[in-house]
Amino acid sequence: MNLTTLGWDGGRAQALADLEDATLVPARVLAVHRGRYAVCGDGPAALVPAAGALEAAARAPADLPATGDWVALRGGEVIRHVLPRRTLLARADDDGREEALAANVDLCLVTTSLDMDLNLRRLERFVALARGGGIEVLIVCTKGDLARDPIAEAAAVSAATGAETIVLSARDGWGVSALRARLAPGRTHALVGMSGVGKSTLVNLLLGEERQRTLEVRESDARGRHATTHRELFALEDGALVIDTPGLRLPRMATAAGVQDAFADVAAAASRCRFADCSHGGEPGCGVAAAVAAGELAPDRLGAMRKLEREGMSAAERRARSRAFHKRHRKEIRARTRHR
Secondary structure (H helix, E strand, C coil): CCCCCCCCCHHHHHHHHCCCCCCEEEEEEEEEECCEEEEECCCCCEEEEECHHHHHHCCCHHHCCCCCCEEEEECCCEEEEECCCCCEEEEECCCCCEEEEEECCCEEEEEEECCCCCCHHHHHHHHHHHHHCCCEEEEEEECHHHCCCHHHHHHHHHHHHCCCEEECCCCCCCCHHHHHHHCCCCCEEEEEECCCCCHHHHHHHHHCCCCCCCCCCCCCCCCCCCCCCCCEEEECCCCCEEEECCCCCCCECCCCCCHHHHCHHHHHHHCCCCCCCCCCCCCCCCHHHHHHHCCCCCCCHHHHHHHHHHHHCCHHHHHHHHHHHHHHHHHHHHHHHHCC
16 A cells, blocks of 8 residues: 555645645554554554644544544654544544544445344434535445345335445355445445444455454344454555444434435425424424325434434534524414414
8 A cells, every 4th residue: 555545636735735844744544553543655554653732632532533534744653633634424422522433435335234123213323424424325235145135125225214225245245246336446435334234244355355353143133243343444456445443333423414414305305395494393384294194205204313413413502493493482372372
């Protein structure tokens, strides 16, 4: 790997030049290991720390280098700057702070298994996380050999989530070529999903060798066990870049950005509401209610969207929404009283 194969381009070169420090050299973060960062540029890969000033200035975990980041090394030995990110896949940590999962990702491969109980709410969450970070989404349905009708099941997932979906079987080999065709040279692709859905198996298959540890799914409850313990970037032979990530069960929303994109069907129905401030709670002329009644919109999509929006909102945003709701409610009550 070198700067070019890792995705270095003119825009990133300009970002480095803007720092106006000739001692800085660029590199990309391949993995993070307990406060040390595996980086690679035009020289050999190295394990380096972040500068104390960079760590001190971090207001949240997401401000620190993450797998996929482009960084500026001083003397090639310490990370002094994180170059501007073009996209960021992030979640909220236990304290509600933004935590980076992977940076500068072009396509998020949301991975689910057809041999498990398909959880559409979980898939919606992953789609919203990706789109909130400005990342394209492709849902990858694995273990299609264990499904009764894998094509129909994948199509149902696509219809329910509004995201493009492909299905494959790593064991039998079919569908893998369709996935390879979506992995473009020079672009970065991140695999995310629960443990046991086959992310590491896919990475090994794409690499053509056993680089990532895999574990069998527990037969008692069909749940996977964590085989991948850290996020790591790999380069495929054709130049495509893939980031494998540990399993995530229900990552918390860091912001509400991306939720509207993940629920474009709800937004489209809402655009047909008679009133611009319709809350979709029984008002006359509600486009969302009409879409549900016509079978065009699943009844639980609106509730799922609102749940993710609330989760991703800051305390100030939640207060503002609550004030707006109560103000609208009082206005409706006054209007009804005048017409009695």
